[in-house]
Amino acid sequence: MKKLRALLVIFLGICILAACTDTPQPLNLPDIALERDALVPIPKELQEGEGAFGLDQFTSISTAANPDLQKIAEFLSQEVAGRIPLKIPVNSTGDSLVRTIALNLGTPKYDNNEAYDLIINADSVVITSLTPEGAFRGVQTLLQLVPEEGIDTLAAHTLYPIGAGAIFDAPNFEYRGSMLDVARHFFSVEDVKKYIDFLAYYKMNVLHLHLTDDQGWRIQIDAYPELTGIGASTEVGGEAGGFYTKDDYKELVAYAAARYITIIPEVDMPGHTNAASVSYPFLDGTGKPLKPYEGTLVGFSTFDTRKDTVYAFIDKVIEEIAAITPGPYFHIGGDESHSTAKADYRYFVNRVGQLVEKHGKIMIGWDEIANAEVSPTAIAQFWSEEQNARTAVQKNMKVIMSPAKKAYLDMQYDSLSKHGLHWAAYIPVDSAYNWDPETYSEGIPRENILGIEAPLWSETISNISELEYLAFPRLIGYAELGWSDRNLRDWEDYKRRLIRQVPHLERNNVQFYRSPKIDWPD
Ligand code: TNX
16 A cells, blocks of 8 residues: 555656656767867867767756865856756756766876866766866866757757767966957956956966056056056047056956966056156156157156166055965066166166065066066066077076967958058968967977967057957967967868857857958858
8 A cells, every 4th residue: 555655656746747847867869979170279189979968957067065166067057058048057956867067076187287088978977177277177168069059859858969978188388378458448347357258268277467558557556546546547549548446456356266267467667657657757767758648659668777766666566466466477568668778677677576576476577578687487478589588598487479470469360450550460360370389489499388378459459349359260279279289280170160169259249350261150
């Protein structure tokens, strides 16, 4: 009798379940290819398996008891919901769940904090990494594999299949970034967040913010309120300017950190300092009359490098910015100081280097800084002079590869481009992709290369769609140059994979440049 009642309960339970929703069931999906062409950057290893995993309402995400992994799982769930009509529960105990996506800490095939294994079977997807950072990178790969459209199943609900297989992946370079010039034109917190989203999606891990220049000072410094009171009110072309309050900046840092991206603040000096000197004239070393600048010439301004008060100022500025910057780096600029005597320049860089160290940060500067006496832990960002980069290598410094002829996002694609400059080169989409940071310059060997960065200067762009026109699609190629091994990169193959990014760009309303070199889908 008891037995019968129990059976009846089960039977009724099934009926109720079946009435409100269809019952969970193991799926026997046909072989579906693990879509290599959906992936940028291309992973180190990809093996196809048999069958497929299906995303549907019976799928869940589970994580080890680790708060960072739990946040990543929530991120994954939200991102999936932004693509397809499914809200996948995280660490849910619901017994209707038959397929899981598991984020586990463990030992992936490649020994690197950002490495991950992604194993896809019919009833599970397992991401294994040494650190949450690795899990986050793996989650981006998984997101790229989520199909735009589902298939209808016998179970009468839509199912989103992901081909079975295995991916073993790790980055080629530890530093993979882009720079935004928010000084020539200011970009809002919202704009920068949108850019960060794309850096994250393509596995970049650095956002360098060029916070100060002749045309504007963009970060609040409590000890020197006129930097923003006066110095933030201008920008190229006479537009409104703007600046980040400390809370804005912290918000960006936190947003980036949640995506495993390090923010690098740059205060460009001793040249490119007109906005600072207009705000505090004791800083000026030109002796010329000071006035706000909204043009695009470079090289006319300099700090007075022989005044202790200037270093007291810089000390405070670095202190305040370092205090809200958890990342290890501070960028001092140091480029195009054409109005600073050479000896003064060297003296300046050496002294500022000591201040950066005092505040616990590693100094980065544009390649010119290699000519000064700097600590070997300082990093040179190669943009223009190979000789400077060679000098850095001789000093055993690390180098970030940003050669203007190849990696400058503000260069026009061709002579018809609506925005951008061309003093270094025209950089069409193929030229931006077809170079190898490891062999670009004989004088810069692999061992010295920390990674790659694509700077976006903003003299010719003043809003997010203009920014997107220059950045996309080239940024996606730079992400691959940073992450993927050189022997896996191939322009023809990349083009096929690039066009698969269009739905993601369109979903996010990115105004990308439809280069005629690519067969874009209609
Ligand atoms: C050179 S690159 C500069 C910037 C300009 C850029 C324009 C570098 C370190 N300095 O001040 O914005 O060219 O392409």
